[in-house]
Amino acid sequence: MDASSSQLIESKVASWLELYLSEGSNYTPNTADLMALQSEHAAKHYAYDDVVMSRRNGMYLTDSEGRECIDGNGTYSACADPDNVFTLGATAFRQILKLTHVQNKFLNEQQPLLLELLDNVSGLPVAVFMNSGAEAFDTVVKASRRYGYRVKGVKKNKAKIIVAKRNFHGRTLCAISASSERKYQEDFGPLVPGFIKIAFGDIAALEKYVSRPDVVAFIVEVVQGEGGVHIANQHYWRAVQALCAKHNVLIVFDEVQTGLGRTGALFCHQHYGLTPDMMMLAKAFAQVLPASAVLGKKHIMDIAFEPGSHGSTFGGNPVSCAVARKSIELIMAKRDLGDGITGSLVENSRDVGGYLLDQLKDALRNNPNVIDIRGKGLLIGIELNKKLITCEYLRQKTRDKLLIGGAAGSNTYRLSPPLTAQRKHADEMTSIVVESLPY
Numbered sequence: 001m002d003a004s005s006s007q008l009i010e011s012k013v014a015s016w017l018e019l020y021l022s023e024g025s026n027y028t029p030n031t032a033d034l035m036a037l038q039s040e041h042a043a044k045h046y047a048y049d050d051v052v053m054s055r056r057n058g059m060y061l062t063d064s065e066g067r068e069c070i071d072g073n074g075t076y077s078a079c080a081d082p083d084n085v086f087t088l089g090a091t092a093f094r095q096i097l098k099l100t101h102v103q104n105k106f107l108n109e110q111q112p113l114l115l116e117l118l119d120n121v122s123g124l125p126v127a128v129f130m131n132s133g134a135e136a137f138d139t140v141v142k143a144s145r146r147y148g149y150r151v152k153g154v155k156k157n158k159a160k161i162i163v164a165k166r167n168f169h170g171r172t173l174c175a176i177s178a179s180s181e182r183k184y185q186e187d188f189g190p191l192v193p194g195f196i197k198i199a200f201g202d203i204a205a206l207e208k209y210v211s212r213p214d215v216v217a218f219i220v221e222v223v224q225g226e227g228g229v230h231i232a233n234q235h236y237w238r239a240v241q242a243l244c245a246k247h248n249v250l251i252v253f254d255e256v257q258t259g260l261g262r263t264g265a266l267f268c269h270q271h272y273g274l275t276p277d278m279m280m281l282a283k284a285f286a287q288v289l290p291a292s293a294v295l296g297k298k299h300i301m302d303i304a305f306e307p308g309s310h311g312s313t314f315g316g317n318p319v320s321c322a323v324a325r326k327s328i329e330l331i332m333a334k335r336d337l338g339d340g341i342t343g344s345l346v347e348n349s350r351d352v353g354g355y356l357l358d359q360l361k362d363a364l365r366n367n368p369n370v371i372d373i374r375g376k377g378l379l380i381g382i383e384l385n386k387k388l389i390t391c392e393y394l395r396q397k398t399r400d401k402l403l404i405g406g407a408a409g410s411n412t413y414r415l416s417p418p419l420t421a422q423r424k425h426a427d428e429m430t431s432i433v434v435e436s437l438p439y
């Protein structure tokens, strides 16, 4: 791009931003009207709290009542670096003005660069892009089945995929079919067949099925996030890797939630020294835009997909690719983390996550409502005693005290704040949780 067209784009970005900011400052939404519209016209698949979220400033979200709440949820782990939304937004804006998207038959200027970056950071050289984590799940199911038929010689339409009970891979029909949650499936049948569901962390259960000739893959979260923050040990993962290799069963990690720094490693499987055949990314992948990726080993991806076998109108569009590149670079870049510490958000997640976990464990050690506190990096679950307290009660209580937390599993309160959280934020979240839990 020559200097004058670059200048033109920069000046357009500046004037658009000015317009946006001036509209933003004049815009005062009426909460009651918005809620009435939502309630009248939105499908009822979310139970909304009675506020409208209107803006974010770093770790804090402001609702329509003007209350500033600390974000202990990070938009279900998607919001990694809220301090750099301007940079991410400007990256998107610049690319939107230059070229939003064209037919996928044409290369765009951003996708090859993102592919190269993904190879460099993951060691998985081939990728395919979609728009959500759930679509990434469907994609790995398709790729695994193809591998099974074309390489393993599984009989037509007989391929089986092992998944873990309590998993969460999204809400498409394929993903809910893999779930062990009845409420996700009720009256949506017939479901997609071919999933074998085994207990997470149970190597004997895997051993029982992995040698079957029709089994093509084990698709699993490295830490089960939505299922209640469940963590398996090194011994388990090493055995999983060895068993899958022995029986030519693909090992596929769903790192939609755990990937890109959330657990204190760039990818959670790196904590255990594992090498996946494929990996799914979404959420923090492009942070401010819906985008996902499946990365894989070349011999698998090349067998799985030929022209016409897969695709998505917006998957891999240059805007998402530019933002994903910037997002990954920001997550990995060294920066001033406050308190005189320099490091990346990945290191920060490990440090502040460990601190938050210790603080919570310490403060809640004798609280009868708490059964267990588990975590890896900034993905932490407080499992509550169902007989004494519901997670929804704690979620509402902390919400009243201006902490946004989340619910996971059957009764686990989840904290997954942005990766920019500092120790002072960890202290703030701990105090609110402690004050909100009755003794």
Ligand SMILES: Cc1ncc(COP(=O)(O)O)c(C=O)c1O
Residues within 6 Å of the ligand: 076, 131, 132, 133, 134, 135, 137, 168, 169, 170, 171, 221, 225, 226, 254, 255, 256, 257, 258, 282, 283
């Ligand atoms: C591990 C995991 N996989 C897949 C998904 C689905 O992602 P999406 O909501 O983008 O479809 C989620 C969402 O929470 C997730 O946590």
